Amino acid sequence: MEQPHLPGVGGPVIAPVSTTFQPTAMMGITLPDIVLASTDNVLFYVHRTRLIxxxxxxxxxxxxxYLPLKVDDRAPSILVSERAEVLNIVLHTIYDISSTQFLPSFETVSEATNVLARYGVDLKLHAGPSQSLHSLISSFAPYRPIDTFALAASHNLEDVAVASSAHLLAYRLSTLTDELAERMGSIYLKRLVFLHLGRIEALKALLLTPPHRHQVVPDCNEEVQPALMRAWALASAHLLWDARPNLSTHLLQATLLFFEKDIKCELCKACLHERITVLMxxxxxxxVCTRWSG
Incomplete structure (x- = not known):
């Protein structure tokens, strides 16, 4: 393939070439037949049929x-409005090639996702669980969970939103900005709120079931056994006072066992341990995520 002829330039242009999308990068048995030039003058050799x-x-x-693209028998070149690092992600997504090795920033990935939508690419078809864009966006979930969730929600990328929502249990909804809420939209905002509220309500429901009582024995009769119920009530109140959706099973167990010191009966302690095991x-x-059950 000859050196591309850029619009508005009189002769061949010597410019950096993408390490992935080179003149010899074949798709099947077809060589690239068009060149995309980024705003910072990096050339990407691609296949017109793939883009279309x-x-x-x-x-x-x-x-x-339908019209053929030929300019003096040179590789036809098109100037795009994106810088190279953004266009690189766009094209990797279109060809379903991983771009994580380039370590792009979240802002770059977010911009590339918006560009893909502007270029008429169906993001739902290119962001499935086994595809490169899904992996790329989801890789930010542990570090930028709310931003990742908002980006996925803004493009209705269900699988990515679900993956990132599992990292949002510790997020304080009171810190959610108007900009983020608007970006994710009412449906995904509702799902995030309901995820948090649902877990708190589930915890309340679980704590409503106290340990069962054992049979009356000489050292622990019906007058003594309420000590176990009081200890459970105190522990439950302590947990629910500032309950968070990300409450760990370890903290749950430690809090409930802390009140074991008020119980003298070994059978009552055994009932407490049994209930804690089931509760955990x-x-x-x-x-732990926003996926609907139905």
């Missing part, structure tokens, strides 16, 4: 659907 196939608007009307298992099973 994934775009609903001719790559934002930059590429004709039930709490671990409570939903």
């Amino acid at each position: 196939a994934v775009s609903a608007n001719g790559f934002n009307h930059l590429i004709p659907f 298992r039930e709490w671990a099973a409570v939903k």
Whole structure:
């Protein structure tokens, strides 16, 4: 493939070339037949048929659907409005090639996702659980959970939103900005709020069931056994006073066992331990992400 002829330039242009999208980068048995030039003059050799196939608007009307693109038998080149690091992610997504090795910032990935939508790419088809864009966006969830969730929500990327929501249990909803709330939209905002509220309500419901009472024995009769119920009530009140959706099973167990010191009966202690074991298992099973059950 010859050196591309950039619009408005009289002769060949010597410019950096993408390490992935080079003149010899074949798709099947087809060599690249078009060049995209970024605003910082990096060249990306790609396949016109690939871009047209994934775009609903001719790559934002930059590429004709049917007309051949030839300029003096050179590789036709199109100037785009994105810098190279953004265009690089856009094209990796279109070709479903991982771009995590470039370590792009969240801002760059967010911009590239918006650009893909502008270029008419169906993001839902390119952000499934097994695809590169899903992995790339989701990689920010542990560090930028609310931003990742808002980005996924703004494009209705269900799987990415679900993956990132599991990292939002510690997020304080009171700190949510109007900008983030507007970006994620009412549906995903509601789901996030309901995730938090749902876990708190589930915890309340679980704590309502106290340990069962054992049979009356000489050292622990019906007058003594209420000590176990009082200890459970105190522990439950302590937990619910400042309960958070991200309450760990370890803290749950430690708090409930702390009040064991007020119980003298060994059988009552055994009932307490049994209830705590079941409670931890039930709490671990409570939903930790925003996916609807139905």
